[in-house]
Amino acid sequence: MSKSVLGLYDDANQAADAMDALKAAGFPLGTFDVLTGTPYPEGAFGEHVPQHRLFRFPAFGAIIGFTLALFLTTATQIAYPLVTGGKPILSLFAMLVILYEMSMLSAVISTVVGIVIESRLPNVNPGVYDPRITEGLIGVVITTEDDQADTAIAALNGAGAMEIKQA
């Protein structure tokens, strides 16, 4: 049975000490995390710097959008082949406008999907949390087995936690 333990701190240095204490206690990276109400400089708490693959999403989306737009603009002009001024049926300049817009639309939608997925959202079981985190407190949260919970609580308290919550 796993347990989620949260230590609350009002000082960033204490939160960083708590992260160090958890590392020193042998908890593997990825089992503990820091929660804040505002972005902090990367590595401020000695946390694992998260890697992401967000940049692949817009590229993939743009390719899908471009392909769909190419099909739509080509198919509609061929389906109703209206010759204008002896020009070719497929009007490239006009198609470019639609190709561009649909590629960009698809890139934006896939980027948003990418942000949500890479942020690990939606998170239906967020675990232990405290609303005061969005008021300025810093939370250090760890998910561990029941028999390791006391070690984690000791590490969090050792760094000066003002409160410990468990779920």
Added chain:
Amino acid sequence: MQQRRTIDQIHTNRVLLNGQLDTPKWWAPTVITLGIIVAIGFFLIGIMVNKGLGVTGLSRPVYWGLFITTFVFWVGISHAGIMISAILRLSQAEWRRPVTRAAELLTVFSLLTALMFPLMHAGRPWRIIYYIVPYDFARGIMPNVRSPLIWDPVAISTYLTGSTLFLYIALLPDLGNLRDRTTGWQKAFYTILALGWRGNPRQWKLQTVGGILLSALMLPIFVSVHSIVSWDFAVTPAVEGWHSTIFAPYFVIGAVHSGVSAVVTMMALMRWLWKWEDFIRPEHFDALARLLIVVATGWLAFTFLELIFAVYGLDAPEIELRDMQIFQWPWNLLFVVFVFTGYIIPVGMWLQKSVRNNIALMFWSSLFVNIGMWLERFMIIVPGLARKTPFVYTWEAYRPSGLEWFILFWSLAWVTFLMLLFSRFFPLVPLFEQKESQTFGDSIKIGRARVPAIVREAD
């Protein structure tokens, strides 16, 4: 950031969430009044749909009038959001923080409003579907992708969808904050919308990187949208004054001028109505006014370039049109008002530091700009159609009806109504951006002076 001050997170929450947690007394009566105006507007639109466009002043040869002018006006206003939010985000301008959300919101609601005008203008709105959706496979009739009237809805839909998603992604941390501050049905509402936001380093990193990436994607869309709107006119060789190669950049810079001015108007109202003096400060108006001086001067250059390009060709009808626009009654009066309100008065004011730091004067100068910019669109669209041309026996026939005027003012009420409704449920200033500014802010000593400074991550 000379005016930076230290504000703790509890105070930031209390003040910036006052619209959601402690609705101001003026909110309900204002929304009800605007709601009545909006309802009357919809009733009049219903009458117009029922009776046809005969209830407007539109007739040959002026078949594009107040509705299309107002459509271009609102598309222009919509350029505020991405101009402010994306460019300032990409350039990491510190003064963007209280401005971005309101600007993005203005984009979304003004685009929604702009989209309604071509629908009304069509007279039979449901027929719009015939040229957007492939509808008649039996006869093989498809949307004509060669027409700018197809490019236009495609571009605007792209911009509207992108802006709405951008707005939502940037709202996620504040939705988490609202979830933490509310109870009952409100908590359930914000819990669903916040998607389980917790504020760990991964989520913050994605918020930052995603914001920059979306800004970079939205910027070219923003340029394309008003370029394509300008091509509604510029690819029409039959109307003098419309068929101009300079229209795309001219429309884009005009849109930025009117859009950023609308953001100034909105910021002044936000500061007064919600009492956000700690967050929306004179320094923000000062920065926006400096930006506007550059944008407005660029726009003025394009205005006169457009005129010079038209006259330089010595094409008689084109010269006659310009003569009519600038020297003949009543167009000459409109032209003077347009130049004075669009540039001379506001820029003359913004050159004074005392004006840039005076919020009331900035408010009024920004209103002047948008009066001028609406007139600019009217002066582009209508005179070219109204001028007498050979073999045409009706001209100068356009007198906007009372209904058209009401719907123009209705659109202002409608956008304000939507903004106020939004403000009841969502914060107009991004709280996490304000808090980030405090976290990254510090003061350093240079010689004997202590000055505010901001830490910036290299990425």
